[in-house]
Amino acid sequence: MDVQYIYTKNRSQFGKWCDFSDYDKIEIDIKSDRTLINNFIRLDPVTQGSQYDKIYSAHEVNTNTATFKESGMHHVEGGWPKDINMHDLEQTVRYRRKIEKDEMYIHTMLQLLPQMEHCILQNNACNIYEQYFHDTEPTPLVQRTFSRTLNVYRDIIPMKRPITHLSWSPDQGTRLAVSYCNTDFKKSTIHSNCSYIWDIENPNNPFVTLKPFCPIVSMEYSPKDSNTLVSGLMSGQVASWDIRRGSDPVDVSSIEDSHHDLCNKVLWINSKTGTEFFSASKDGQIKWWDTRKIQSPMESLVIDLVKSEEQNIDNATGISALQFEPSIGTRFMCGLENGMVISGNRKGKTPGEKIATRFKAQYGPVISVERNPTFVKNFLTVGDWTARIWSEDCRESCIAWTPGHRELLTGGAWSTTRFSVFFLTKIDGTLDVWDLLVQQDAPVLSVKICDGPLTCIRPHEQGQLAAVAGKNGTTYLLEFAEALSRRLFQLLDRETRREKVIEAKNREIRLKMKSVRVEVDIDSHDGSSNMKNISYKPNRDDQLIIQCEQEYEAALETEIARHAAMDDNEINNNHLHN
Known part of the structure; x- marks a missing residue:
């Protein structure tokens, strides 16, 4: 009796498919060595990303740059007939008078003036941020000092x-x-x-x-x-x-x-x-x-x-x-x-x-x-x-x-x-x-x-x-x-005028003090006293001190009067309540 045994094995268990070629190459499978784990640091968790879609490069779309060109126009006086010499003042004045007397002159001017006015208004409009001088750098508003x-x-x-x-x-x-x-x-x-x-x-x-x-x-x-x-x-x-x-x-x-x-x-x-x-x-x-x-x-x-x-x-x-x-x-x-x-x-x-x-x-x-x-x-x-x-x-x-x-x-x-x-x-x-x-x-x-x-x-x-x-x-x-820097003249002129006013005021104070001193001398001579007159001529600092003292005394008197008025009002109120 024949005994037959069929041995079956999946293809995945056979290992890699042998691909014979002319290259001298050997492929081996090296297993991991767990003893080497002490030489590394474990990272946990580990994040890894992958991209399976197609990568496209980014592009910017812009319109073509507009090119500007600076051009000027030279206006000269023209439009004169051939028989009129534009350099002869008498001929040009005579021709202008002839045109101005024409019946269509006013009608023609009324048609041309709106267009001319529109162009003039465009020329008068200015851009405050426009840079007119391209060969120089603009000066900053706040200049740095160094x-x-x-x-x-x-x-x-x-x-x-x-x-x-x-x-x-x-x-x-x-x-x-x-x-x-x-x-x-x-x-x-x-x-x-x-x-x-x-x-x-x-x-x-x-x-x-x-x-x-x-x-x-x-x-x-x-x-x-x-x-x-x-x-x-x-x-x-x-x-x-x-x-x-x-x-x-x-x-x-x-x-x-x-x-x-x-x-x-x-x-x-x-x-x-x-x-x-x-x-x-x-x-x-x-x-x-x-x-x-x-x-x-x-x-x-x-x-x-x-x-x-x-x-x-x-x-x-x-x-x-x-x-x-x-x-x-x-x-x-x-x-x-x-x-x-x-x-x-x-x-x-x-x-x-x-x-x-x-x-x-x-x-x-x-x-x-x-x-x-x-x-x-x-x-x-x-x-x-x-x-x-x-x-x-x-x-x-x-x-x-x-x-x-x-x-x-x-x-x-x-x-x-x-x-x-x-x-x-x-x-x-x-x-x-x-x-x-x-x-x-x-x-x-x-x-x-x-x-x-x-x-x-x-x-x-x-x-x-x-x-x-x-x-x-x-x-x-x-x-x-x-x-x-500019406008220094205004500053110096303002300070000069201020000092002139102060000097004029000081001269006026000195004249007043002098007149008072003269009156005191006259009164002393007319009196029966035989005392020697001693005139004191104050300088500028003494005058300022006297003026400050007078202002201080006036302020004190005003304050005392105000407090006295407040006290009188309180007394009157108390009498009314009683």
Whole structure:
């Protein structure tokens, strides 16, 4: 008997189908090793996404960009008949009269005028957001103020020397003259007298080294020649320089005819020859010089405030600041060590006429006096802890001033292009930028330049640059934001008129006090008393105090009367209730 057994097995249990090919390839199945699970971190839960649809790329559909073209039309007078000469006024007038008398003239004009009026109205309509000037960037409404340091010019001598003066060359300000001098005689241990002229593009080496026989306190470029300079020396003498002839002075004044103290200010003045300048010193003298004959001064003026008609150098007040405006001519200004500012005129016949106008500007020495470049009647004074703006029409008080600073001020200057902006340097190494049209109680920009005191500042004639010098012998070239200001005239005029009103009121109060004093004197003479009359002439501060006391007493009397009236009303009400 045949025993037959059929063995059956599913195809899925046979393993992978053998696919024989010409490649030498072996496929194996490696099972997972559970011992390796300790080398991994289990993530639970695990999120996995899958996408089984077709992926399409995203597209944007937009219409074609409209192209605009700017074109103009040149209109000329035309339409004249051939027999009419359009350049002959008589013929054109005769032809116009002939057309205007035509019967169809009015009808034709009534048909053409609506179309012309429509075109004119379209031309008058304007888009306030349209940019007309495509070659320039629009100025933002709120302009950001900033500054950055472009170059630093350091003294090549290892020992630090203070910088006392800066001067830009007249050839677009490509060079900067810097004078180094230590005016503190107790601490003066440096024996080098050199000063430098720097090229602003090369801060590594000076362009010219000036070698005087004593230190230079102040130095100024000639406004007409970029090779000529004048300087005031520590010995009180003045010297003229020509950098084409070398590093030594061309000529020096004689010491007998020079200042008795160090010459701290020199300035060029207007003259036909362009060779005249004047100098000032702390000995209280102003001297006018000519570089062609610099041995002796042409003229001298002693600032004697006690006896202005006589020149007594023993009573002279030291000069700490000097100013000259070329557009005014013979007028000059000087700041004194007692806080006074003198507005003088060189053409005065007597010394009293030359220094007739006086301003009580500061409580300490006047460090800087600067006229506004545009509004020359207004000038800036810097001293002690405040800067003040004055008008020549108001002598008793300034028209604007800054709040008191915590640090002493060391200098100040107006901006040469932004006429409402001025700069102040301070003893803590900070430079403040003030804009009167933006705010008057705080600077719009305050920059920390260095750790030591700043000594002077000189803005560039183009306005965006300014040279700032420090006591550490380093000069910093700064660039400021291009923020222009306007309508300064209205502000200065408003403040000037306000101060005039105050001065007129004070004069009226003084006249009233004077009349009262005269009446008291007359009554005392008519009486039987033999007492000596003592007249008291109050000054401005006393008048203000008296006025305040009177107003205070009047307010007290009004308040007492009001309280008395309230008490009477309460008493009457109580009687009515009872």
